[in-house]
Amino acid sequence: xxxxxxxxxxxxxxxxxxxxxxxxxxxxxxxxxxxxxxxxxxxxxxxxxxxxxxxxxxxxxxxxxxxxxxxxxxxxxxxxxxxxxxxxxxxxxxxxxxxxxxxxxxxxxxxxxxxxxxxxxxxxxxxxxxxxxxxxx
Amino acid sequence: xxxxxxxxxxxxxxxxxxxxxxxxxxxxxxxxxxxxxxxxxxxxxxxxxxxxxxxxxxxxxxxxxxxxxxxxxxxxxxxxxxxxxxxxxxxxxxxxxxxxxxxxxxxxxxxxxxxxxxxxxxxxxxxxxxxxxxxxx
DNA sequence: GTGATTGCAAAGCGTTTGCACCGTA
DNA sequence: TACGGTGCAAACGCTTTGCAATCAC
Numbered sequence: 402x403x404x405x406x407x408x409x410x411x412x413x414x415x416x417x418x419x420x421x422x423x424x425x426x427x428x429x430x431x432x433x434x435x436x437x438x439x440x441x442x443x444x445x446x447x448x449x450x451x452x453x454x455x456x457x458x459x460x461x462x463x464x465x466x467x468x469x470x471x472x473x474x475x476x477x478x479x480x481x482x483x484x485x486x487x488x489x490x491x492x493x494x495x496x497x498x499x500x501x502x503x504x505x506x507x508x509x510x511x512x513x514x515x516x517x518x519x520x521x522x523x524x525x526x527x528x529x530x531x532x533x534x535x536x537x538x
Numbered sequence: 539x540x541x542x543x544x545x546x547x548x549x550x551x552x553x554x555x556x557x558x559x560x561x562x563x564x565x566x567x568x569x570x571x572x573x574x575x576x577x578x579x580x581x582x583x584x585x586x587x588x589x590x591x592x593x594x595x596x597x598x599x600x601x602x603x604x605x606x607x608x609x610x611x612x613x614x615x616x617x618x619x620x621x622x623x624x625x626x627x628x629x630x631x632x633x634x635x636x637x638x639x640x641x642x643x644x645x646x647x648x649x650x651x652x653x654x655x656x657x658x659x660x661x662x663x664x665x666x667x668x669x670x671x672x673x674x675x
Numbered sequence: 676g677t678g679a680t681t682g683c684a685a686a687g688c689g690t691t692t693g694c695a696c697c698g699t700a
Numbered sequence: 701t702a703c704g705g706t707g708c709a710a711a712c713g714c715t716t717t718g719c720a721a722t723c724a725c
Contacts, residue, residue, distance in 0.1 A: 410704085410705090411698085411699050411700070411704060411705065412699075412700095413698075413699070413704090413705060413706080414698095414706095415705080415706070415707095416705090431689095432689080432690080433689080445706090445707080446706090446707085447706065447707040447708075448689095448690090448707090449690090449691080449692095449706075449707065449708080450705080450706060450707075452689095452690065452691075453691095453705085453706090466607075468605040468610060468659075473605060473610045474689080487647060487651055487653055487655075489653065490656065496651060498647050498650070498651065500643055500646065500647070502640075502642060502643040502646070503639075503640075503643070503660075505639060506637055506639040506640070507662065509637070509639070510624060510635050510637070510662060511664070513635070514624055514633060514635065514666075515666070515667035515670075516624055516626065516662070516664040516665060516666050516667070517664050517665045517670060518624075518662050518663070518664035519627070519663055519664045519665070520662075520663040520664075521660065521661065521662045521663065522605075522659070522660070522661045522663075523640075523658065523659070523660050523661075524658065524659045524660075525644065525647060525653070525655050525657075525658045526655070526656055526657040526658065526659075527648070527653040527654050527655035527656050527657075528653060528654045528656070529651075529652070529653050530652035530653070533652075533654060547679090547680095548679060548680070548723085548724050548725070549724075549725095550679095550680065550681075550723075550724070551681095551723095552680085552681070552682095553680090568714095569714080569715080570714080582681095582682080583681090583682085584681065584682040584683070585682090585714095585715090586681080586682065586683080586715090586716085586717095587680080587681060587682075589714095589715065589716075590680085590681090590716095611714085676725105677723105677724105677725095678723105678724100678725095679722105679723090679724080679725095680721105680722080680723075680724085681720105681721080681722065681723085682719105682720100682721090682722095683718105683719090683720095683721105684717105684718090684719095685716105685717085685718085685719105686715105686716080686717070686718090687714105687715080687716070687717085688713105688714090688715080688716095689712105689713095689714090689715105690711105690712080690713085690714105691710105691711080691712070691713095692709105692710085692711070692712085693708105693709090693710080693711090694707105694708090694709095694710105695706105695707100695708095696705105696706080696707090696708105697704105697705080697706070697707095698703105698704090698705080698706090699702105699703095699704080699705085700701105700702095700703100700704095
């Protein structure tokens with residue numbers, strides 16, 4: 402991941418730490434959350450650098466913004482080329498999933514609506530296995 | 539629609555106009571856009587009232603927030619109980635569509651991920667028939 | 676009449692920008 | 701050494717809040 406930073410960008414502490422935090426998080430984080438975590442490792446980091454790193458990572462498609470009912474300011478690492486997300490509504494744990502099962506539906510809606518459909522976002526919300534276990538206690 | 543306002547809320551000019559604008563719009567509008575349009579009909583309306591009306595309409599499930607790559611501050615009237623949207627990326631025209639074609643996919647992902655899936659959002663992006671015609675000129 | 680609603684102004688919050696200093700390549 | 705990157709402070713834009721005046725019921 403840091404390799405891709407060598408895409409013209411210099412490797413600095415703020416960038417290294419922001420990337421590391423995002424890469425290791427199972428749930429989407431917003432700028433402020435990243436900043437709080439980053440300060441633990443590198444006290445003099447500025448919130449501004451977090452914003453600027455997020456911006457670059459998003460341009461390089463290394464992270465993507467996650468849309469939830471509560472807000473859409475958090476980012477998750479990893480890009481599959483599709484916006485197929487599975488989000489735990491308890492702990493926020495977010496996974497990607499694959500599947501072209503939508504082709505039939507898309508074809509049907511395209512026909513009915515006369516739209517030429519170019520892209521789709523599918524987000525599933527639920528409870529992950531860890532949180533299911535916690536609930537039963 | 540105004541009837542549902544009689545859900546305990548008084549019928550005032552700012553509310554009537556905000557509701558009317560949202561109900562008649564084919565594309566999602568944000569608070570500021572509603573405010574601009576509302577001023578044409580009722581010059582002394584305040585932006586604050588638009589925000590407060592949006593808040594109430596959202597609580598009553600008469601409008602819903604629309605999430606797009608460019609932002610998620612716009613609202614569209616109409617609630618189907620499902621977040622199934624079809625959005626034109628040219629003009630913003632937004633339609634709802636129906637379909638339970640997702641059950642199989644959801645069952646599969648549920649099995650593979652061990653998540654209990656409770657809800658889903660599906661948004662299709664494309665070009666509406668009007669914009670297709672404009673493009674060919 | 677009275678209490679909900681309004682509009683204004685100010686506060687609040689997340690994000691971006693200007694700028695001088697710093698640190699990577 | 702050069703210039704990309706940083707952190708601070710200020711600016712910014714959107715949204716919310718406090719409050720007295722207003723208006724629907």
